[in-house]
Amino acid sequence: MEHIDEGTIHAWLDGALPPDEGARIEAHVASCAECAAAVAEARGLIAASSRILAALDDVPRGVIPVAVVTGESVTPESVASTSDAQKDSPAPAGAVVASSGDTKPMAPHVSRAAGRASRRPWYRRPQWAAAAGISFLAVTLTAVWQRGGAPGVMDSMSERAASAPAPMVAAEQAASPAASGAAEPTAGVSANSPSSPTQEKAKTSAARRDAASSNEQKALAAPTEARKELASTANRTVQDGAASASGAAGAANAAGASARERDVARAAPVPAAPPPSVAAASADVQARQAPDSLAAKRVNPSAVDAITRSESARVAAEARLQRSSSNLSLEQVVTTGTSSSAARRSPIPVVGALTAKAAAAATMTPSALAGCYRLQPSDVAQGVGIRSLLQLDFAGAGSDEARPAYAARDLAAGNVQSAMARDALRWTLSTDGAVVLVRGEGASARRVTLRIGVPLDSLAAQQLQGTRVPCPER
Amino acid sequence: MRDDELERLFKLYHTPLVRYLTRRLGDRDWAEEVAQETFLRALRQDAITSERSWLFAVATNLVRDEARKDERRRRHLQLLAAEERERVVEPEGDTLERAQERAMARKAVDALAERDRLALLMREEGLDYNEIAEALGLSVGSIGTTLARARRRLAESYEALQADEARRAGGSHGTH
Numbered sequence: 001m002e003h004i005d006e007g008t009i010h011a012w013l014d015g016a017l018p019p020d021e022g023a024r025i026e027a028h029v030a031s032c033a034e035c036a037a038a039v040a041e042a043r044g045l046i047a048a049s050s051r052i053l054a055a056l057d058d059v060p061r062g063v064i065p066v067a068v069v070t071g072e073s074v075t076p077e078s079v080a081s082t083s084d085a086q087k088d089s090p091a092p093a094g095a096v097v098a099s100s101g102d103t104k105p106m107a108p109h110v111s112r113a114a115g116r117a118s119r120r121p122w123y124r125r126p127q128w129a130a131a132a133g134i135s136f137l138a139v140t141l142t143a144v145w146q147r148g149g150a151p152g153v154m155d156s157m158s159e160r161a162a163s164a165p166a167p168m169v170a171a172e173q174a175a176s177p178a179a180s181g182a183a184e185p186t187a188g189v190s191a192n193s194p195s196s197p198t199q200e201k202a203k204t205s206a207a208r209r210d211a212a213s214s215n216e217q218k219a220l221a222a223p224t225e226a227r228k229e230l231a232s233t234a235n236r237t238v239q240d241g242a243a244s245a246s247g248a249a250g251a252a253n254a255a256g257a258s259a260r261e262r263d264v265a266r267a268a269p270v271p272a273a274p275p276p277s278v279a280a281a282s283a284d285v286q287a288r289q290a291p292d293s294l295a296a297k298r299v300n301p302s303a304v305d306a307i308t309r310s311e312s313a314r315v316a317a318e319a320r321l322q323r324s325s326s327n328l329s330l331e332q333v334v335t336t337g338t339s340s341s342a343a344r345r346s347p348i349p350v351v352g353a354l355t356a357k358a359a360a361a362a363t364m365t366p367s368a369l370a371g372c373y374r375l376q377p378s379d380v381a382q383g384v385g386i387r388s389l390l391q392l393d394f395a396g397a398g399s400d401e402a403r404p405a406y407a408a409r410d411l412a413a414g415n416v417q418s419a420m421a422r423d424a425l426r427w428t429l430s431t432d433g434a435v436v437l438v439r440g441e442g443a444s445a446r447r448v449t450l451r452i453g454v455p456l457d458s459l460a461a462q463q464l465q466g467t468r469v470p471c472p473e474r
Numbered sequence: 475m476r477d478d479e480l481e482r483l484f485k486l487y488h489t490p491l492v493r494y495l496t497r498r499l500g501d502r503d504w505a506e507e508v509a510q511e512t513f514l515r516a517l518r519q520d521a522i523t524s525e526r527s528w529l530f531a532v533a534t535n536l537v538r539d540e541a542r543k544d545e546r547r548r549r550h551l552q553l554l555a556a557e558e559r560e561r562v563v564e565p566e567g568d569t570l571e572r573a574q575e576r577a578m579a580r581k582a583v584d585a586l587a588e589r590d591r592l593a594l595l596m597r598e599e600g601l602d603y604n605e606i607a608e609a610l611g612l613s614v615g616s617i618g619t620t621l622a623r624a625r626r627r628l629a630e631s632y633e634a635l636q637a638d639e640a641r642r643a644g645g646s647h648g649t650h
Binding site: 005006007008009010011012016042044045046049050053055056057390441 | 493496497500550572576578580582583594595597598602603606616617620621622624625626628629632637
């Protein structure tokens with residue numbers, strides 16, 4: 001028997017051959033090493049192509065294709081009229097070339113940069129921006145020189161944040177409502193139980209509502225012994241949050257950071273979230289009982305009074321905690337946050353962020369941040385995991401708060417320790433992405449803002465919880 | 475077509491159709507719009523004999539027609555999106571790796587001949603050889619060859635892109 005051609009092998013592996021022919025090929029492959037190798041190769045190709053195509057599923061909504069289609073409409077007749085020779089020809093000029101990551105120019109004769117520049121208003125053009133920057137710098141330097149070393153923003157901040165050794169952790173959800181709709185992993189939707197896009201969005205919204213409500217419930221259920229310290233910690237954090245809002249951390253991240261700090265209010269006494277099913281069930285009950293609750297507001301970032309409600313809830317929780325006594329160990333602090341505006345705007349809707357902040361006296365060291373934080377997406381319905389750290393923003397000592405953020409790309413995968421020792425913070429992510437270990441390395445700083453972004457496994461809008469937990473033994 | 479039949483069709487084929495279109499277009503929103511339009515077309519049909527191949531063929535046609543009509547509008551949106559990207563500070567890091575994978579996969583898929591690409595995407599959604607042949611107007615006997623060629627070329631181009639990327643990464647590491 002002659003060797004089997006590649007097309008037949010693929011048809012056989014795809015189960016497209018009649019049983020008798022399949023049996024014949026199977027028998028031949030068993031006795032022909034060359035064909036067996038071809039079959040093995042074909043299996044590899046099938047697996048590889050499936051894997052490659054699966055990478056295309058990780059596409060956020062709203063991605064605009066780079067190139068467009070101008071080809072003819074396909075009908076069985078038109079396709080059938082195509083000659084076999086054309087099968088091997090490259091894709092026609094009008095073929096769809098849609099890509100989220102591709103940056104091919106739309107038109108070869110017009111560069112994208114040139115196009116953008118021509119559409120910018122005059123005040124956004126680089127030369128004007130540079131002139132404005134120089135002018136601002138000159139005025140600022142003159143003012144500083146004239147003041148002769150008067151206390152600056154950092155000094156007042158450090159006074160206000162007189163003694164606050166405890167870090168707070170805020171977790172952020174990082175997607176817009178639209179992005180949350182994109183979050184459902186396509187593969188996760190069973191063909192037997194599909195739902196319409198509206199239904200899917202409703203499911204996601206409900207899950208997020210449940211999660212938020214669960215956090216509220218946890219806070220209300222906090223043991224009295226644990227509340228007092230949490231309250232004082234929260235108070236300090238709020239004070240520092242106000243200071244940081246005026247203190248301008250990283251220029252690019254200032255708005256997002258202050259928004260996060262306003263939301264550092266939710267507290268719960270458990271070192272880790274309860275079993276998802278229990279939390280979801282209890283949260284659901286609570287959400288039904290109080291449809292206008294904070295949880296209900298929180299799931300809708302566009303609610304006008306979302307922040308107000310969040311703040312009032314925080315104040316009430318703090319008051320309750322202050323009435324109680326005893327200590328709350330740091331291991332029991334759980335806080336959650338909401339989406340930052342920057343995250344909502346981001347075309348990458350899958351970035352959550354964990355914010356840890358230490359408001360401290362002038363001699364505060366980053367070691368106050370040292371510890372382990374369990375990162376836990378509270379929306380268990382999506383079953384996402386945290387893959388790695390994304391970036392670490394760190395405001396160092398003195399007045400160097402405006403130092404720009406930088407990306408810690410070295411942390412691409414789990415258990416990679418940052419080599420960025422210059423900022424005196426090192427961190428490690430556990431292999432399963434669930435726990436981040438942050439270690440301080442002794443440099444002094446008046447205020448430390450640690451922002452840890454965590455990309456999630458799916459496009460789901462997730463609310464993350466950062467829970468300070470005892471560090472595992474090494 | 476009656477509403478209950480449409481509902482059955484939707485339940486059966488919406489997910490694979492949207493996935494097929496998403497892979498084809500690179501845009502989930504667009505894919506869902508096209509899928510919905512496809513089902514609306516189905517609603518207007520009295521009877522459909524080969525449902526799955528019909529749906530995939532109609533969706534494929536809609537993609538082409540709509541893209542052709544909307545070329546100018548899409549180009550404008552593209553420019554707006556580019557400006558938005560410029561304005562927003564995007565986080566860097568791990569997603570970069572995934573974005574690279576996605577971009578390489580997209581390039582590799584785009585490098586395929588149109589018919590190979592469609593056949594492969596349909597096969598990945600579970601269409602059998604008869605259905606693919608019907609949707610694309612090919613003979614059933616040629617589907618195996620088409621798929622074999624598509625898979626091989628996809629894998630080869632992806633590997634070539636990976637090798638290029640590795641070379642570039644090696645070069646950039648060497649400069650540090």
